[in-house]
Amino acid sequence: MVVELISVGTELLLGNIVNTNAAYLSEKCAQLGLSLYYQTVVGDNEERLAETLKTAVDRSDVVILSGGLGPTKDDLTKEVTAKVLGRELMEDAHSKERIQAFFKNSQFKVITENNWKQALVPKDAIVVDNANGTAPGIIIEEGEKAVILLPGPPNELIPMFEHDIFPYLRNRQPEVIYSQMVKICGMGESMVETKIVDLIDSQTNPTVAPYAKIGEVHLRVTAKGETEEEARKLTKPLVKELKSRFEDYIYTTDEQVTLEEAVIKLLKKNDLTLTTAESCTGGMLSARLVNVPGVSDVFKQGLVTYSNRAKKKLLDVKKSTLKDHGAVSEQCAKEMAKGGVLSTGSDVCVAITGIAGPDGGTEDKPVGLVYISCYMKDKVTVRKFQFKGNREKIREYSVVNSLVLLRDCILANYK
Amino acid sequence: MVVELISVGTELLLGNIVNTNAAYLSEKCAQLGLSLYYQTVVGDNEERLAETLKTAVDRSDVVILSGGLGPTKDDLTKEVTAKVLGRELMEDAHSKERIQAFFKNSQFKVITENNWKQALVPKDAIVVDNANGTAPGIIIEEGEKAVILLPGPPNELIPMFEHDIFPYLRNRQPEVIYSQMVKICGMGESMVETKIVDLIDSQTNPTVAPYAKIGEVHLRVTAKGETEEEARKLTKPLVKELKSRFEDYIYTTDEQVTLEEAVIKLLKKNDLTLTTAESCTGGMLSARLVNVPGVSDVFKQGLVTYSNRAKKKLLDVKKSTLKDHGAVSEQCAKEMAKGGVLSTGSDVCVAITGIAGPDGGTEDKPVGLVYISCYMKDKVTVRKFQFKGNREKIREYSVVNSLVLLRDCILANYK
Numbered sequence A, B: 001m002v003v004e005l006i007s008v009g010t011e012l013l014l015g016n017i018v019n020t021n022a023a024y025l026s027e028k029c030a031q032l033g034l035s036l037y038y039q040t041v042v043g044d045n046e047e048r049l050a051e052t053l054k055t056a057v058d059r060s061d062v063v064i065l066s067g068g069l070g071p072t073k074d075d076l077t078k079e080v081t082a083k084v085l086g087r088e089l090m091e092d093a094h095s096k097e098r099i100q101a102f103f104k105n106s107q108f109k110v111i112t113e114n115n116w117k118q119a120l121v122p123k124d125a126i127v128v129d130n131a132n133g134t135a136p137g138i139i140i141e142e143g144e145k146a147v148i149l150l151p152g153p154p155n156e157l158i159p160m161f162e163h164d165i166f167p168y169l170r171n172r173q174p175e176v177i178y179s180q181m182v183k184i185c186g187m188g189e190s191m192v193e194t195k196i197v198d199l200i201d202s203q204t205n206p207t208v209a210p211y212a213k214i215g216e217v218h219l220r221v222t223a224k225g226e227t228e229e230e231a232r233k234l235t236k237p238l239v240k241e242l243k244s245r246f247e248d249y250i251y252t253t254d255e256q257v258t259l260e261e262a263v264i265k266l267l268k269k270n271d272l273t274l275t276t277a278e279s280c281t282g283g284m285l286s287a288r289l290v291n292v293p294g295v296s297d298v299f300k301q302g303l304v305t306y307s308n309r310a311k312k313k314l315l316d317v318k319k320s321t322l323k324d325h326g327a328v329s330e331q332c333a334k335e336m337a338k339g340g341v342l343s344t345g346s347d348v349c350v351a352i353t354g355i356a357g358p359d360g361g362t363e364d365k366p367v368g369l370v371y372i373s374c375y376m377k378d379k380v381t382v383r384k385f386q387f388k389g390n391r392e393k394i395r396e397y398s399v400v401n402s403l404v405l406l407r408d409c410i411l412a413n414y415k
Helices: A020-031 A047-057 A077-085 A093-104 A111-119 A155-172 A190-200 A226-248 A259-269 A286-290 A307-313 A319-324 A328-343 A391-414 B020-031 B046-059 B076-085 B095-106 B113-119 B154-172 B191-203 B228-251 B260-267 B284-289 B308-315 B320-322 B328-344 B390-413
Strands: A002-008 A035-042 A061-064 A088-093 A120-122 A126-128 A137-142 A145-150 A176-185 A207-215 A217-224 A251-252 A274-278 A301-303 A348-354 A369-375 A379-386 B002-008 B034-041 B060-068 B090-091 B121-124 B126-128 B137-142 B147-148 B176-183 B207-213 B216-225 B250-252 B273-277 B299-305 B350-355 B370-377 B379-386
Touching: A002 A020, A002 A047, A002 B020, A020 A035, A020 A061, A020 A217, A035 A047, A035 B046, A047 A061, A047 A077, A047 A145, A047 B034, A061 A155, A077 A088, A077 A120, A077 A137, A077 A145, A111 A120, A111 B126, A111 B191, A120 A137, A126 A155, A137 A155, A145 A155, A155 B390, A176 A226, A176 A391, A190 A207, A190 A217, A190 A226, A217 A226, A226 A251, A259 A286, A259 A391, A286 A301, A286 A391, A286 B284, A286 B350, A301 A307, A301 A328, A301 B308, A307 A319, A307 A328, A307 B299, A319 A328, A328 A348, A328 A369, A328 A379, A348 A391, A369 A391, A379 A391, B002 B020, B002 B046, B020 B034, B020 B060, B020 B154, B020 B176, B034 B046, B046 B060, B046 B076, B046 B147, B060 B154, B076 B090, B076 B121, B076 B137, B076 B147, B095 B113, B095 B137, B113 B121, B113 B390, B121 B137, B121 B328, B126 B154, B137 B154, B147 B154, B176 B228, B176 B260, B176 B390, B191 B216, B191 B228, B207 B260, B216 B228, B228 B250, B228 B308, B250 B260, B260 B284, B260 B390, B273 B284, B273 B328, B284 B299, B284 B390, B299 B308, B299 B328, B308 B320, B328 B350, B328 B370, B328 B379, B350 B390, B370 B390, B379 B390
Parallel strands: A002 A035, A002 A061, A061 A145, A274 A301, A274 A348, B002 B034, B002 B060, B060 B147, B273 B299, B273 B350
Antiparallel strands: A035 B034, A088 A120, A126 A137, A137 A145, A176 A217, A176 A251, A207 A217, A301 B299, A348 A369, A369 A379, B090 B121, B126 B137, B137 B147, B176 B216, B176 B250, B207 B216, B350 B370, B370 B379
């Protein structure tokens, strides 16, 4: 089955935003075993969108459009699609109610007239609820073909795709695909690839594909079969081989589990409470931990000690340490982690101090120098990193590596 | 002048990587005042690439292809382009020498035979040196049209574009474009649109386009002219009109300035230091503030008080408040902000407490209920919100609205 993506939005053509939706949808289509030959980006322009859609419907079985479902005049995707497919737009009572309820619960109490445009759907279309916004998703079936309309904001598109579109596409696909994720942390992308190059070279069914994420590598093992059971069985020997090659670098084989979730699960399992002490990351680590529902069992508080004064006051870092070694030093990182445990009474503290740039670097301590420490059971472990990239990248790598260090320390103590 | 982008690479169609090249090239084209109507991604497939290129050359003046210039058999972009345009491939002596020198200086001392493929260029093409890799860039002029081939890796593509392609395109472009950003916070997208619908309806040159961001709306005013001065002049009356319509809702007219930057600038201007006290956002607000280089002048520390115990201990929230009103209440939000100022000695504290879900909601206090408070000059202001969406979205809206509240409080006190 051949699928094609059309992303609609002038903001993509102007380069205001990066097309992460296309990457997300492409990965999901690969996971479903669908053949994807084209992604197109087109602006909020009636004629060009119509032209693009016609070409896509002509050459592909399923066309997924994203974006352009908003309430403004710029948003044309639904109107153009209805026209191209020769369908009337009709008000969907259910969607109208949902939009009404959405506004009732939001801070914007006034529903302006243009919002009702979002309750219009093409005749005989399947309406898909949007749990995180007003615009519904729409599926239009045309004989053997289907056109799917999704909202542009990723926080609306992704949950909708997971919940409704993924199962819908799986049902349309004659072959059954089973895929198994193997998530790796603490090892670089090229090292991971080197370790599996023989597997990739010789693969047919199942296959393994690496996806580089920030500080992680995800390996997706995919097999095709006549039944899910058959496909699942085919993946097993390859997953087993990966487990023996990567051992503890694998933090989960569950698609849904994030690194922070895996780490929190480890803390819970060993009945440990955690404090964070952050300087250059400014709360990014604690914010990432708090992504995980139910984190309150193990994470009680975090300290963002951006200034030296805060490091002294909240974490009891010695004045002499700051004077002799500076705030970005092994010594300071050690004292921060220890101070975090002592001042809060938690079992573990992870601390981060570094130079995220763009200013503040010196020859001795260049931008990207980061110390990450973990205090646990009266022992402190420190790792020194020299990250490359801009301020944001340096901070993101710092956060991932603090999770990796925390995980390593728990595994070393509680295995 | 109409330009079109074609990104070549199966790794994009599998979602292995995000198409950041397209965003980069699009932004540059917008900056050059070029009209970009289509971006296409196509795999390393001869037939489909040829088809895509033909369509693009037909409808656009300049086609920029990126990727597929490597030494392997998969890399087809140059071969397909030469075929489509009816040009012979010939060895370019200069490129051959450059490749030889490149290998001499690299860690790979052996030049495998397939690398010489990269020294082949279409007849009469302009060869552009690649400072960071072996594949040269190529410009093929066909009458009034041009086809430009760029290497795929961003660290080769970007420097080559900046150094050679940007000036080349500027010289081909007769018109100059100027665009001015107007960024709005504290007002919903459809309300903003309603307020400017008459301007959008009647626009020709300049134009105004709204971009919805989380909790913000950005309006881009764009004009074309014969000189930059002329284009700039054309935007002025429209920008002035927007300023009079949105007044204090506009936090900046500088493309580069973010909401957190604008707020930090306001704090600096009024010589105020800030503390954050976060519960459900878990450090997202402080992490966002720390995005801004030089934030340390005003932001010294942040407290993530996820548990009730931390709220009592670090922020001096009364036990009776937590017992009688709960942690998600106006009273608790007030005490958190006041406690943040008193415990740290800063001038201002912004506090956030709410239910981000998915669990923890009740009939009285549903998921999405968030109180945000700001303590300044012995006075505390609280706003109550009922956000819709998943855990992440509720937290993102909480952070934006805490910045908006902080901004409003400073403006009210220091205007």
